[in-house]
Amino acid sequence: MMNHLDAPVAFLGPIGGPELIMILMVLAVLVGIPVIVLVVLALNRPGNMPPAVTMAPPLPPSTGPLAKLQELETLKAQGLITQEEYAAKREKIIGEV
Structure with a gap:
């Protein structure tokens, strides 16, 4: 009598469930x-x-001088120097050019 596990692999002969699992593991x-x-x-x-x-x-x-003028402009925009300080420093930077 054939078992349901033996039916698909009947051509392999007397190979049962454990042997089939081992073969599949080796192939994997x-x-x-x-x-x-x-x-x-x-x-x-x-x-x-x-x-x-x-x-x-x-x-x-x-x-x-350009970098110094830009920095001076930033200081004035931030309110860290007065208009008079800005004008004096600006004239000094331009005079150095």
Whole structure:
């Protein structure tokens, strides 16, 4: 009498449930490992990597007359210097040019 587990694999002969499970496990390992290796290799291709982040070196502080005038304008806009101080300093910076 044939068991329901034996019917699909009757051509294999006297292989029962435990043997069939063992064969399937071995096949899963033999097929699974190469698939995992191929997936890992595909994901680690150089084209798949995000670009490296590079930071530009900081710019040296600008100390030219234009930078000084802009800084002076900022100080005046923030109310840190009076109109008289602004005018005097502005004339001095322009005179140095």
